[in-house]
Amino acid sequence: MTTSGSSFRKVTASDVAALAGVSKGTVSRAFTPGAPIAQAQREKVLKIAAELGYSPNLLARSLATRKTYIIGLVLDEMATNPNQLALLNEVTRQLQARGYSSLLLNISAAGDAAQPLRMADQLQIDGLLFLGVTLTDALINFARDIKHIPLVVMFRNSADAGIPYVSTDGYQAGREIAALLLQGGHQRIGYMAGPTSAGTTLRRFEGFRDALEERGVQLAAVLQAEHYDHACGLRSLMRHWESTPREQRLQALFCENDILALGAMDCLVACNAARRVAIVGFDDIALAAAPSYDLTTFRQPMEFLVGEAVSRLLDPTRQTAGSCLAPGTLVLRTSHLGMAN
Structure with a gap:
């Protein structure tokens, strides 16, 4: 970024391409997960981009690729259920490792439950994960209607055969x-x-x-x-x-x-x-x-289940894998012993 007094000019892909001696298309591929580009060339482009303070225009990239690299995470009971926070941390960690960002959609009992999903649909997100959400009729109906967005229910068994779930048995x-x-x-x-x-x-x-x-x-x-x-x-x-x-x-x-x-x-x-x-x-x-x-x-088995759910959203070969039930583990401490009444 260059400055002159109080004026700023945003660094562009053309600036990076000129300094790296590559095309704008190569700069774009360097920032696109899974795009075909030599590792040495990717590292060179990323290094120069970091030196210039360049970051790609995700909106422009989404228009070109028809992908936003954003997954909507639908939650409820977030403020009172500590397990939701642990789950949110694991999901975002695994999404980031794949080059995806997350959009938090907190369902409030007091408002229109489907409204956050409508907003996510308008933003053209690449998928939806329902993280242990207590689904209402409104949410179920909306989920059925947005067939162009893959979605997976986590930690609950879906009653709808068309909505896959990933959960503990x-x-x-x-x-x-x-x-x-x-x-x-x-x-x-x-x-x-x-x-x-x-x-x-x-x-x-x-x-x-x-x-x-x-x-x-x-x-x-x-x-x-x-x-x-x-x-x-x-x-x-x-x-x-x-x-x-x-x-x-x-x-x-x-x-x-x-x-x-x-x-x-x-x-x-x-x-x-x-x-x-x-x-x-x-x-x-x-x-x-x-x-x-x-x-x-x-x-x-949170890490395993999150991996299964994310794969069903992002991997084309897994999107028809159907639902998954995994065994959990009984953790014995002392509260189950009780005392004589």
Whole structure:
């Protein structure tokens, strides 16, 4: 960039090309992931570009290539669910490694859920990743309509055969957690669910319920949390605790994710009943390992699942690969042990 007093002139591809002794097309290829160009020539162009302070005009490149190199990341519950932040970090890391940028689309329950998707469509993004989003009818209908944009649902099973998903095998996870709690001799066993979704499922509840019934144990209670946040987990168990006679209270509880489980554990502390209920979570967020919680939980293979989802968006040979379910890992700490009621 050259300056004269207060005036500035933006460095162009022609400036880089002239100094490097190459064509403008070569400069463009040097900045395009996967474009055919000799490595030595790419390095020379990039070095001169860095010295001049040049960066390519992505808008112009997108008009020429019909690609924006932008992927829309659709989230909800971002402010209250720590697992969303870890997931966002991993997704952006893998996209950047492939030369892509991300556009964050935060779905708010208070607004028009489809509006961020309409904006992403107008920006002609190259794909959409739904990151554990609780899909509403409006979102599902909009996703079906934008057939020209590939999309993948992550961490939930899509009920629409035309929308591929990449997720942990929640049904098997639920069965493993049920077996763990039954090994502890618990009989009054409950499940804490988060917000429901019309178009996606987690299958954790079904696996948990079925494994209990196969052993002759009926699910004692299903507690409902309005959102995936700590306060909702606390209130959900508090309602059960205050409305249920002591001899009928739950002995064990599987919470749909870790942040609900931590809220449930803090409810017990508030009721002077710490560790009176065996509790298991899901996700293995960083706070789960804190000594004050020592939460037994189920870890999802996040890096692998993100890789599978990104490949389905960006690799033409994988875009018809369909859905993917992967096994997770039961992480044993001490919260599942509980105490006698």
